[in-house]
Amino acid sequence: MLPLAQHLLLLAEPLLAEGVRRLLADTFGADRIVGDLEALKGTPQLVLWFPTAGIDPGALEREARRLSDTWQPAALLIALPHGLAMARQRLLMLPAEGLLLAPGPDDLLQAIQTVIAGGRCVRLPAAPPSQPSEPGPALGLGQWLLISGQQQIDQALWRCDALLAAPPANLLTLLVLEGQRRELLAARSLLQGLYGPVSLAWGAAPVAPPVAASVAASLEPAPGVPMTSISLLQRNAEGSWQAIAGELRQRIRQGLSNRSGQLLALEGLNPERRVDLLLALLDQLELLRSQLAASPIQPQHLGEQWLALQRELRQQALARMASPYVRLPQDGQLRPVAETLLRSSDLDGNDPELPDPQPMLSALVLGQPLLVEGHLLSPDEPLAVLHLQRLVANWLLRNAEQVAAQTLACCGAWPELRRYLLVADLLSTRNLERLRNQLNAQQRWATLLQHPIAIYESRRALLTIEGGAIGIQLLTEPRDQELKRLSWAQQLVTLALESRDALAPQVQSLVRGLGQVLVVLLTQVLGRAIGLVGRGVVQGMGRSLRAPQ
Numbered sequence: 001m002l003p004l005a006q007h008l009l010l011l012a013e014p015l016l017a018e019g020v021r022r023l024l025a026d027t028f029g030a031d032r033i034v035g036d037l038e039a040l041k042g043t044p045q046l047v048l049w050f051p052t053a054g055i056d057p058g059a060l061e062r063e064a065r066r067l068s069d070t071w072q073p074a075a076l077l078i079a080l081p082h083g084l085a086m087a088r089q090r091l092l093m094l095p096a097e098g099l100l101l102a103p104g105p106d107d108l109l110q111a112i113q114t115v116i117a118g119g120r121c122v123r124l125p126a127a128p129p130s131q132p133s134e135p136g137p138a139l140g141l142g143q144w145l146l147i148s149g150q151q152q153i154d155q156a157l158w159r160c161d162a163l164l165a166a167p168p169a170n171l172l173t174l175l176v177l178e179g180q181r182r183e184l185l186a187a188r189s190l191l192q193g194l195y196g197p198v199s200l201a202w203g204a205a206p207v208a209p210p211v212a213a214s215v216a217a218s219l220e221p222a223p224g225v226p227m228t229s230i231s232l233l234q235r236n237a238e239g240s241w242q243a244i245a246g247e248l249r250q251r252i253r254q255g256l257s258n259r260s261g262q263l264l265a266l267e268g269l270n271p272e273r274r275v276d277l278l279l280a281l282l283d284q285l286e287l288l289r290s291q292l293a294a295s296p297i298q299p300q301h302l303g304e305q306w307l308a309l310q311r312e313l314r315q316q317a318l319a320r321m322a323s324p325y326v327r328l329p330q331d332g333q334l335r336p337v338a339e340t341l342l343r344s345s346d347l348d349g350n351d352p353e354l355p356d357p358q359p360m361l362s363a364l365v366l367g368q369p370l371l372v373e374g375h376l377l378s379p380d381e382p383l384a385v386l387h388l389q390r391l392v393a394n395w396l397l398r399n400a401e402q403v404a405a406q407t408l409a410c411c412g413a414w415p416e417l418r419r420y421l422l423v424a425d426l427l428s429t430r431n432l433e434r435l436r437n438q439l440n441a442q443q444r445w446a447t448l449l450q451h452p453i454a455i456y457e458s459r460r461a462l463l464t465i466e467g468g469a470i471g472i473q474l475l476t477e478p479r480d481q482e483l484k485r486l487s488w489a490q491q492l493v494t495l496a497l498e499s500r501d502a503l504a505p506q507v508q509s510l511v512r513g514l515g516q517v518l519v520v521l522l523t524q525v526l527g528r529a530i531g532l533v534g535r536g537v538v539q540g541m542g543r544s545l546r547a548p549q
Contacts, residue, residue, distance in 0.1 A: 006042060006043060006044050006045035006074075007032050007033070007034045007040060007041070007042075007044045007045065008024065008028060008032055008033050008034065008044060008045065008046045008047075008048060008112075009034050009035075009040060009044040009046070009047045009048065009071070009074070010024075010033055010034065010035045010048050011035070011047065011048065011049045011050065011067075012035075012048075012049070012050035013050070013052065016050055017035050017050075020048070020050070020108075021033050021035065023105055023108070023109075024109075024112075027109060043071060043073070043074055044071060044074045045074060045075070045116060046074060046075050046076075046077060046112065046115060046116055047067055047071050047074050047075070047076045047077070048077050048079070048112070049063075049064075049067060049076065049077070049078050049079070050079045050081075051063070051078065051079075051080065051081060051084075052081070053081040053082070053083065053084075055081075055084070057084070057085070057086040057087075057090065060084075060086070060094075061090065061094065064076065064078060064094045064095055064096055065095055068095040068096070075097040075098070075115045075116070076095065076096040076097055076098070077096065077097060077098030077099075077100070077111060077112060077115050077121075078094065078096045078098065078099055078100070079100050079101075079102065079103055079108065080099070080100065080101050080102065080124075081102060082101070082102050088124065089373070089383070091124065092122070092124075092381075092382040092383045092386075093375070093383065097115045097119075097120050097121070097235075098111050098112075098114070098115045098120065098121045098122070099121075099122045099123070099124065099382070100121070100122075100123050100124075101123060101124050101125065103123070107123065111123070114231055114232075114233065117233065118233075118234065118235060119231065119232045119233045119234060119235060119239065120230065120231070120232040120235055120239075120380055120382070121230065121231050121232070122228065122229070122230040122231075122382045123227060123228070123229050123230075124227065124228045125227055125228065146191060149187075149191045150188065150191065153184050153187055153188045153191070154188075156180075156184050157181065157184050157185070157188075160177055160180055160181045160184065161181075161259075161467055161469075162467075163177055164177055164178070164181070164467075164468075164469075165467045165468060181259075185261060189261075228386070229247070230243060230382055230385050230386070231243060232380055232385070234380075235378075235380040236367050236379070236380065237293075237363065237364055237365060237366065237367035237379050238293075239380060240363070240364065240379040240380055240384070240385055240388060241286070241289060241364050243385060244364075244385065244388055244389045244392055245282060245286055245392075247389065248282060248389065248392065248393060248396070248465065249279065249282060251465045251468070252275055252278045252279055252282070252465070253275060253279075254468055255271060255275070255468065256274070256278075256465060256468060256469060256470050257468065257469045257470070258469065258470050259469040259470060259471050260463060260470050260471055260472045261472065262442065262472075263435075263438055263439060263442055264401060264404075264470065265401050265404035265405040265407075265408055265439055266397070266400055266401060266404045266470075267423075268404065268407075268408050268422055268423060268426050268432075268435055269404055269407065269421060269422060269423070270420075270421060270422060270423055271423075273321055273421050274400075274404075276320065276321045277317060277318075277321040277400050277403060277404065278396055278397075278400055280316070280317040280320040280321055281313070281314075281317045281396050281399055281400055281403075282396060283320075284313045284316050284317050285313070285392070285395070285396070288306075288309060288313060289364055289365055292305065292306070292361065292365045293365050293366075299362060299366055299368070302357075302358060302361040302362065302365060302366075303356065303357050303358040303361065306357050306361055307350075307357070310350070310399075311347050311348050313399075314347040314399055314402065314403055315342055315347055317399075317400075317403060318338070318341055318342060318345065318347070318403050318406075318407070319338040319339075319341075319342060321403070322337045322338040322341050322421070323337065323338060324336070324338045324339070326338070326420070328414075328416045328417060328420060329416050330414055330416060330417075337417065337420065340410070340414075341406075341407065341410055344406075344409075344410045344413075345403075345406035345407070345409075345410065346406060347402065347403065347406065349402060351398045351399075351401070351402065352451055352482070353394075353398065353451075353454075353460060353461055353462075354394070354395065354398055355391065355394075355460060355475070355477070357395075359371070360388060360391045360392070360395075363379040363384065363388060364379065364388060367379055370384045370387065370388065372384055372387045390462050390464055390473065390475075391462070393462075393463065393464050393465045394462040394463050394464065396465075397463040397465070397470060398463060405439065407421060408422075408426075408432065408435065408436055408439075409436070411426075411432065412429075412432060412433065412436065415429075418432070447490075448489060448490065448493070449493060451490070452486055452490035452491070452493040452494050453493060453494075453497065454479075455479045455482050455483050455486065455494075456483060456493075456494040456497055456498075458476055458477060458478055458479050459474050459475070459476060460474070460475045460476075460477060460479070461473075461474060461475075462474070462475050
């Protein structure tokens with residue numbers, strides 16, 4: 001029997017309440033389950049609420065706040081009904097320690113146990129793209145085509161991703177789904193290039209909807225749809241980190257495909273080495289977080305200490321991926337792989353798309369509040385946990401990219417190393433060099449064009465791990481300091497964008513004025529002239545018909 005110091009208050013419809021009471025009676029004891037407020041003595045330890053199926057989202061929020069305030073400090077666990085159309089962000093902002101969607105018996109008991117122990121439990125389906133909506137009258141034709149087309153493509157992409165989350169056993173079905181997804185991505189890129197903003201028209205990769213967007217959709221899960229699952233045993237920085245690390249470890253071990261829309265150096269590594277590298281980075285990050293938490297460092301110095309240890313952290317991860325005990329022949333001699341790779345690799349560089357680590361460290365090390373989508377949240381809040389998980393995944397993938405790129409460079413001069421670290425396609429020197437050239441060209445293009453555009457538009461691309469794949473989500477945040485540090489060539493790009501924004505209204509006014517002049521010429525001048533000529537022709541024909549023969 002689970003420990004329950006006080007009573008458990010059950011709020012549900014009579015028939016449902018009776019079934020839940022019988023389920024919980026064997027675990028907690030029938031005398032501990034109270035459904036009548038008059039029979040309740042003192043404050044309950046847990047309030048378990050099953051809202052009705054037709055509840056209004058506003059009423060759900062008001063009632064959740066009322067229950068949380070009334071039964072403070074009791075924990076609140078809400079079991080949502082199927083078909084509730086409510087923004088996912090609003091759901092995650094509810095003042096509840098537990099949030100489940102139509103849970104089964106085992107899920108409900110596990111969630112109750114977690115919440116009673118002082119933790120937090122959230123289990124909701126991943127949000128699909130927003131439903132297509134009618135364009136407003138102020139939208140032009142190009143904007144309407146872009147918005148409606150993107151919404152339809154996003155809906156189709158979400159359905160494909162949901163089906164690919166659990167890959168079908170039929171190979172033909174799998175190939176058809178992957179081909180359809182590639183066609184949808186190509187159609188989306190073409191649509192963005194034709195009607196999208198400059199940042200999309202100039203070669204930015206197609207991305208998922210922005211992080212800050214709140215998605216309103218039905219919460220009834222479909223088979224194979226990924227779930228947002230958060231289970232915190234402790235409501236502090238340690239509990240948040242354990243939940244984030246555990247979720248990322250599980251996703252990494254399942255294997256990752258590339259759906260980011262850009263070429264990744266990680267794709268060149270053997271799948272086993274790829275998993276080893278990501279897990280090694282995660283373990284090194286966990287060790288570093290523990291050291292920072294145990295050391296007496298001032299909060300403002302966390303970022304400096306973090307940046308100073310990045311090179312050593314990457315080196316340790318590279319050595320663990322290559323294994324310090326493996327030796328391979330090179331020029332007729334057996335050489336240690338890890339030691340040779342460390343001597344030949346340059347791991348000092350920093351990815352400009354890595355955000356400032358201070359907010360992440362303050363939340364995960366010191367347990368300080370985190371600003372997420374305009375809300376200041378504690379690290380154990382669901383929105384904060386999901387945001388921190390995205391930041392940690394982005395750090396893992398971008399550091400793994402740097403290590404993988406150096407590994408590919410070392411394999412170019414060490415043919416025997418390719419069989420151990422790389423995929424079979426890269427055993428060919430031509431294929432390996434072609435991949436490296438493509439990666440270098442992609443990096444130069446991003447540095448000269450995409451990076452300054454993203455900084456000027458205050459966007460940051462986060463690499464994420466969702467649904468067994470590496471994807472991209474956009475994070476909107478101020479990047480004014482980075483804008484000042486751009487080189488002169490990059491500043492020319494931002495100047496071109498600023499000039500475009502400044503001249504666009506004048507050009508639109510000029511085109512609109514020319515259009516109005518053209519309309520006047522066609523209707524008032526040319527139209528009347530044609531009318532007069534026609535009238536004269538008709539009159540002339542009438543006279544000729546009336547003339548005596």
